[in-house]
Amino acid sequence: MHSWRLINSGFQAGAMNMALDEALLQAVASGESLPVLRFYRWRPATISLGYGQSVTADVDLEVCRRAGLEVVRRSTGGRAVLHDHEVTYAVIAPLHAGLFGGSVLDCYRVISEVLQQTLVKLGCPAQLVPGKPRGGQQNALKAVCFSAPSQYELVIDGRKVAGSAQKRYGQAFLQHGSIPIEMDLDLLGRALKADMVKTTADSLKTVGWLNQWSPKPLAVNELETLLADEFSRHLQIEWLHSEPTAAELRQARSLCAEKFGHPDWTLKR
Numbered sequence: 001m002h003s004w005r006l007i008n009s010g011f012q013a014g015a016m017n018m019a020l021d022e023a024l025l026q027a028v029a030s031g032e033s034l035p036v037l038r039f040y041r042w043r044p045a046t047i048s049l050g051y052g053q054s055v056t057a058d059v060d061l062e063v064c065r066r067a068g069l070e071v072v073r074r075s076t077g078g079r080a081v082l083h084d085h086e087v088t089y090a091v092i093a094p095l096h097a098g099l100f101g102g103s104v105l106d107c108y109r110v111i112s113e114v115l116q117q118t119l120v121k122l123g124c125p126a127q128l129v130p131g132k133p134r135g136g137q138q139n140a141l142k143a144v145c146f147s148a149p150s151q152y153e154l155v156i157d158g159r160k161v162a163g164s165a166q167k168r169y170g171q172a173f174l175q176h177g178s179i180p181i182e183m184d185l186d187l188l189g190r191a192l193k194a195d196m197v198k199t200t201a202d203s204l205k206t207v208g209w210l211n212q213w214s215p216k217p218l219a220v221n222e223l224e225t226l227l228a229d230e231f232s233r234h235l236q237i238e239w240l241h242s243e244p245t246a247a248e249l250r251q252a253r254s255l256c257a258e259k260f261g262h263p264d265w266t267l268k269r
Contacts (some may be wrong), residue, residue, distance in 0.1 A: 002099065002123030002235065005242035006228055014072035014083070014246050015048035015261035016252065020244060021090050021176055022075055023252040023262075028092045029172035034240065035093035037231055039224045041221070045084040046070040047191055050077045053265050063190045071205040073266045074176075076165035080224055081178050082188045085224045090176040093169070104166055104173075108152040110235075111175055115162055118230040119179075122214040122223070126161060127153040166268065167238075180209035181218050 009020060017040050027033035047059060047069055054114070055061070056081055064071050069082075091111055093100065100107040111130055119126040130152070154162040155169050164177030189204055210218055231237055244252065 001238040004035045004237045006239040007242050009040040011041045011043040015256045020252040022255050023248045024092050025169050025174040027248055029170035040082040041090050044068050044070055044111050047080055049073045049080050057242040060193050076167045078165040085182040086178050087220055088178055092174050093238040094172045104129040104257050114230050118227050124210050124213045126156050145151040156213050161208040181211055181268055183209040200220040222260050235252045254263035
């Protein structure tokens with residue numbers, strides 16, 4: 001069995017969520033922390049942008065302001081995500097752990113297999129798809145994370161139901177992802193300017209959320225528990241229930257103030 005920390009952070013502001021992911025990644029990379037599975041939630045609801053996205057091209061900041069949405073930028077790539085009624089996970093582990101293979105795609109595949117098996121057990125017939133590279137698509141389609149699957153992501157009836165992004169730091173990696181239980185498509189489209197371009201509006205038809213298929217309404221804490229159980233079974237992990245250490249929290253607060261909560265970072269592209 002492999003010993004990992006299991007952290008459930010509950011509700012946090014978007015910038016602090018991103019800062020805590022990065023602080024934990026640094027701790028794992030430096031050998032100061034065991035590998036981590038972290039669950040967290042968002043208050044207020046938040047749009048997270050991929051590292052390379054353009055705020056002005058992809059996000060309607062006035063719509064976000066009126067709707068009470070925060071806007072943050074991730075340190076990982078990919079497209080924008082509306083985080084609200086969902087399960088958000090972060091897997092943070094050393095590359096030499098022997099559980100995930102050596103490549104970025106190996107990590108995606110192993111984690112996606114765990115997510116798929118969990119959803120199938122809930123009665124949601126998720127399939128693992130090879131997806132397509134993100135490059136070369138129309139600009140209008142690039143704004144919305146759930147409009148198309150990337151490598152080793154999950155779909156049900158052609159609709160994407162999990163979005164993930166990954167970053168490597170030293171000899172460790174962070175993969176965090178979003179599994180919507182409900183989704184406000186109208187708000188998503190307005191916040192991401194999708195209703196301004198027909199092709200992007202059409203792409204929202206491929207966005208999925210679990211309660212579209214679940215035999216009974218799902219709760220966030222129910223899915224978190226089942227995911228932790230499946231990670232433990234699939235990867236032979238023994239959980240050590242944990243909280244961020246004082247040092248990790250200090251680093252996260254510093255990253256929140258100087259990076260993820262700072263306009264120069266959020267609006268830089």
